[in-house]
Amino acid sequence: MIINKNEIAGILTKLAEEYRVIAPVKKDGLVQYAAIKNGEEACLDYANTKKPGKEILFPQSEELFNYTVSAEGVRMQDNVDKEATIVFGMRPCDVKSLVLLDNVFKNDQYTDVYYLTRRANTLIVGLGCNEPASTCFCTSMACGPFAKEGSDIFLTDLGETYFIEGISDKGKELLAKLGLSAASEEQKAAAAKLQTETKADGSINIEGLAEKLGGMFEHPFWDSLHEKCLGCAACTYLCPTCHCFDIADEAKDCEGCRVRNWDACMFPLFTLHGSGHNPRPGGKARWRQRLMHKFNYFVERYNATACVGCGRCIKNCPVNLDIRQALAEVRALD
Amino acid sequence: MNTTEKIREIAKQLLTDKKVDLVVGFAQGSLPLRSTPYFARTPEQADNLIWSATCENNLANFVRKRSDKVAVIAKGCDVRAMVALIKEGQINKDNLTIIGVPCQGMIDRKQVCEAIGCQEILEATDNGNELILKGKGFEKTLAKEDVMFVSCKTCQYNTPVIFDELIGEALPGKEANYDDIAAFEALSPAERNAYIAKEMSKCIRCYACRQACPMCYCSECFVDCGAPAWIGKGAQRVDDNALFQTVRVLHLAGRCVDCGACERACPMGIKLSLLNRKMVKDVKELYGAEAGVNLTDPPALSTHKFEDKEDFML
Ligand code: SF4
Ligand code: SF4
Ligand code: SF4
Ligand code: SF4
Ligand code: SF4
Secondary structure, eight states, X not given: OEEEHHHHHHHHHHHHHHSEEEEEEEETTEEEEEEESSGGGBOOOOSOOSSOTHHHHSOSEEEEEEEEEETTEEEEEEOOOOOOEEEEEEOHHHHHHHHHXXXXXXXXXXXXXXXXXXXXXXXXXXXXXXXXXXXXOGGGTTOOTTOOTTOSEEEEEOSSEEEEEEOSHHHHHHHHHHTOBOOOHHHHHHHHHHHHHOOOSOOOOOTTHHHHHHTOTTOTHHXXXXXXXXXXXXXHHTOSSOOOEEEEEEEETTEEEEEEEEOOTTSGGGGOOTTSOOSSOSHHHXXXXXXXXXXXXXXXXXXSOSOOOOOHHHHXXXXXXXXXXXXXXXXXXX | OOHHHHHHHHHHHHHHTTSOSEEEEXXXXXXXXXXXXXXXXXXXXXXXXXXXXXXXXXXXXXTTTOOSOEXXXXXXXXXXXXXXXXXXXXXXXXXXXXXXOOOOXXXXXXXXXXXXXXXXXXXXXXXSSEEEEEETTXXXXXXXXXGXXXXXXXXXXXXXXXXXXXXXXXXXXXXXXXXXXXHHHTSOXXXXXXXXXXXXXXXXXXXXXXXXXXXXXXXXOGGGOOSSOOSOOSSSOHHHHHXXXXXXXXXXXXXXXXXXXXXXXXXXXXXXXXXXXXXXXXXXXXXXXXXXXXXSSOOGGGOOOTTXXXXXXX
């Protein structure tokens, strides 16, 4: 199917009457995901949002439930978000990250009702990247500028128009309701060409990497890797696949709520025990954890790399500690 | 010989003569307009050191609390931080060799981005006064002066205030300039409040500002303390984000060296300099003090003079 770019805003505005529509918008100098009411707000001409797409299903701060304690007893109110949502124009790397996060929030040991309820009620419209940035290496990460995995509907930018494909049943159903016109053979061919030929250049070879890292826990490589790292969480908070969190109670007198906040392995506090002991006492252990979690532990547990090659950690690290170089160094080790 | 070559030569000599165990400086980064902190331990590694208008990080962070003998390639603001840290007992001056570089200012990538409509830069050349930027289908020349960090535009200590060796000629001093802060002060309280709230709404509480700041080194930051919890831990409340910065600024009263490292590190582009420089200006006006400008003045808030203003007391 096909749609003119100038029709998009109108369709989004219409959809926003029925759904919560989330799209990238330009706000305060940053491109970020936000709920919109007016389709004009959506900005589809962007390389990557500042904060990753994970925040839509797994917000940075989320009130899980609130409570009051009174003479009658305890009242609790959970906060599961059930609103039907459409995410419009998410890049393939961010979409893929949600596929990876599904493993974490639903597995044989744990089912996360907050994430999964949102997940079930969210429809994702992916948007292919005609011009991947130089920091993108999604092609090497079982993803790619036109990877459709995880999208319910997928858009390919043909200049004046978007070529639209329904991927999942959910996506096809919505498209049927929109009554769009069919794409010509020429348009189909143009989309197919873009989809097969566009690659992200920043390539990384991860073949055999997980196994190699598996035998490297005590390697002197870790002694120097972290040396310039400041130990902030810019790389982890802005990473679409990093998913660690902390839970805090925020209470005053007899009222309070339990909040889940993003947390990060790059902070010393993350592993600090009540006893005062910290099993990851310095930057060395913390950077090892970050790399190992993404490229070894996650692979062992879920058979996938916990990196989609979006390049956000590379662009946002205050000291330019480039994960591609770290991986290349691992490769080069004997 | 250019600055990079001189840096390499001096670093190599220090390492060859075993006068130091380590030289902390910068190497070429992985992206255009980026350098990266670098740790040279052998004369060969010294060949990776560079100097450019992208050496933005404050290296004082990497020389704090070390027991080895360290040389550091330092610009004016790095040295100010080191001077302040020496006075606070965080750096042992006997183990430190400062190779000072008179600094013309560092380039602010956020301003560059705005100036070129945020197209992706694939190649950048610095020809002294100008930057030539190339990307897919564009080439643009910018005057370096126009895209410098705020802290560099107003920097008065471009030439390190102390050094063991200085590379090149000292630069002429500049007049103090707090126009940006004066403009902020001229706003109504409501306008100031709205501005701060807007900036703080972008904060993701990644603490890159705190981590990049050479003067932020409390062994336990108040935001990390859970019992008592002084502050909400999440980033959703603008007030908590503002409280974090407010306390940070207060902890840095009379200690902030106006290096801008916090603002440079912030991935969300938050204008932190406004708060820090406001405090720098206040301390200067109230106590006639500036942090890290010499080894002799005691830190402003750990001393008392009869002429100090006391109008805030009862
Ligand atoms: S963003 Fe950079 S400095 Fe900050 S924790 Fe990550 S690697 Fe370290
Ligand atoms: S590790 Fe870096 S490149 Fe990989 S997904 Fe995370 S932010 Fe993107
Ligand atoms: S603040 Fe001064 S010394 Fe520091 S980088 Fe800017 S111009 Fe150089
Ligand atoms: S670096 Fe910026 S986003 Fe991160 S905590 Fe500091 S002000 Fe907030
Ligand atoms: S608060 Fe900012 S400007 Fe002041 S010393 Fe710290 S990093 Fe430098």
